Amino acid sequence: MRIGIDLDGTIADNFDLLVQTFNEYCGKSLQGKDIKQYSLCKTYNITEEEFNRLMDKKEEGIIMSSPLIPFAREKINQLVKEGWEVHIITARHPKYRDITENWLQNKGVPYSGLHLLNSHDKLELCRELKVRCMIEDNVHNAYQLADGGVNVILFEAPHNKCWPWQGIRCRSWLEIYQYIVNQWHS
Numbered sequence: 001m002r003i004g005i006d007l008d009g010t011i012a013d014n015f016d017l018l019v020q021t022f023n024e025y026c027g028k029s030l031q032g033k034d035i036k037q038y039s040l041c042k043t044y045n046i047t048e049e050e051f052n053r054l055m056d057k058k059e060e061g062i063i064m065s066s067p068l069i070p071f072a073r074e075k076i077n078q079l080v081k082e083g084w085e086v087h088i089i090t091a092r093h094p095k096y097r098d099i100t101e102n103w104l105q106n107k108g109v110p111y112s113g114l115h116l117l118n119s120h121d122k123l124e125l126c127r128e129l130k131v132r133c134m135i136e137d138n139v140h141n142a143y144q145l146a147d148g149g150v151n152v153i154l155f156e157a158p159h160n161k162c163w164p165w166q167g168i169r170c171r172s173w174l175e176i177y178q179y180i181v182n183q184w185h186s
């Protein structure tokens, strides 16, 4: 059984570091809970060019210093022990492959495949891999995947909390694990 797992915001807790980075750049003092949409361009009212320029400077540091989402390591390890093949599917640029592999190894997160797509379009790969489900915090990715027939577990975050979602929504890795066990381990 294969499972797809997003990385940023789902395994790597990069959200506070991102907010801090954009607060510094824009001279604002937003808190995580103030971010009600995925797009930081819209939240901070900056152009995509500015966003990309800032991320070019800061993304490597954010990737390397992000902590783990609580219980991600424990529960992903448990899934692997129970026979799941884990594919980490991320919109990160492939130029970050080495530091991403190092981070995952240092944090003790096991996986069979690591896919750096440089795109938020994960549908084709999820279909190709025939994942039983994809765990994702970006609600726009979740909409696209669900429309395309992929099971999605939406990992709750401040930026998706107010968005409608008909599917499964989990608030922690404990809930995610429990859902998977109930759904596929019987």
Ligand SMILES: [Mg+2]
Residues within 6 Å of the ligand: 006, 007, 008, 009, 010, 136, 137, 138
């Ligand atoms: Mg994410």
